[in-house]
Amino acid sequence: MFETARAILKQDPAAHSLAEVVLTYPGMQALFWHRIAQYFSNHHHSFLASFLRRHSEHRTGISIAPQAQIGKRVFIDHGVGVVIGETAIIEDDVVLLHGVTLGSRHAEDTGRRHPHIKHGAYIGANAQILGSVTVGKFSKIGAGAIVLKDVPDYATAVGSPARIIEKK
Structure with missing residues (x-):
């Protein structure tokens, strides 16, 4: 968690200290509770995992x-309204701003139903x-x-539905 806090401190000009990031950033708090809830989920304590999720959601x-699955140094900036579904994968060094949804499209789908966000997105x-x-x-x-279709590496996508406007 401190690795994440240090990364946020480097990239967020509004952050003034490590203590401020750890104690007041809702994204940091949500990730802290998520890691604990994930532990309980992985050890077949689904009630405790769900309880912690709801606690975190209420607080943050x-x-x-x-x-x-959430990687290292993920920065959820501001955070309010962010929703991350159960089969979502977020790799390292990703930034999510407020109101982002990583959701599914079809309730009857099985397997991976949520997005995979790769490194540095x-x-x-x-x-x-x-x-x-x-x-x-x-x-x-x-x-x-x-976004309803894959976005290639190093691309920029905008609009509804999203379209690629730039690829480096």
């Missing part, structure tokens, strides 16, 4: 399913990424975009 405004405010899509390494998703 961020809903993370205990089964979601940046997801803008209120972006909706739905279904078993992949957002490539170091890609950017614009604010308010609705």
Whole structure:
């Protein structure tokens, strides 16, 4: 967790100290509770995992399913309204802004129903990424975009439905 806090301190000009990041950033608190809930989920204590998820959601405004896989140094900035589904995968060094949804499209689907966000991606405010899509390494998703198809590495996607406007 301190590795994440140090990374946030480096990249967020509004952060003034490590203590401030750890104690007041809702994304840090949500990830802390998520890691504990995930432990209980992995050890077949689903009630405790669900209870901790609800506690975290109530305190932070961020809903993370205990089964979601979240990497290192993930920064959930502001956080209110972020929803991360149970089969979502978020790799290292990803930034999510407020209102982001990593959700499913079809309730009857089995297997991976939620997005896979690769290393270094940046997801803008209120972006909706739905279904078993992949957002490539170091890609950017614009604010308010609705992503229903894969986004390649190093691409920028905007709009509803999202379209690629730039690929490096």
